Amino acid sequence: MAEKKTEIPAIICAGRDGQAVIYGYVDALPDADQPTRIRRARMVLEWSRECGGLLGLATRGPQPGTRITCAVSETTNTARQALTVTPEAARALDEWPDA
Secondary structure (H helix, E strand, C coil): CCCCCCCEEEEEEECCCCCEEEEEEECCCCCCCCEEEEEEEEEEEECCHHHCHHHHHHHHCCCCCCEECCCEEEEEEEEEEEEECCHHHHHHHHHCCEC
16 A cells, blocks of 8 residues: 655745745755755745735744635645745635635
């Protein structure tokens, strides 16, 4: 029987300056400057002040005023920073309406 992999909800800051904020699921948190495959990836275009910044977004999830794109099935990006996302925030990010 095949072993089921555990997916980790994560926010990956990617791009040249790490300004592309991508939420999705990874097999393991990547080291900085390493490419990583992100499934069900959504880009966070902006988040409201009520989120409490990037760490608040990873902890509490989006708040009114946050804009997130629709999901793509998979993308590969080079991580500048990676954060785990709480189960509560992951649920809210998964259910957030597309921008």
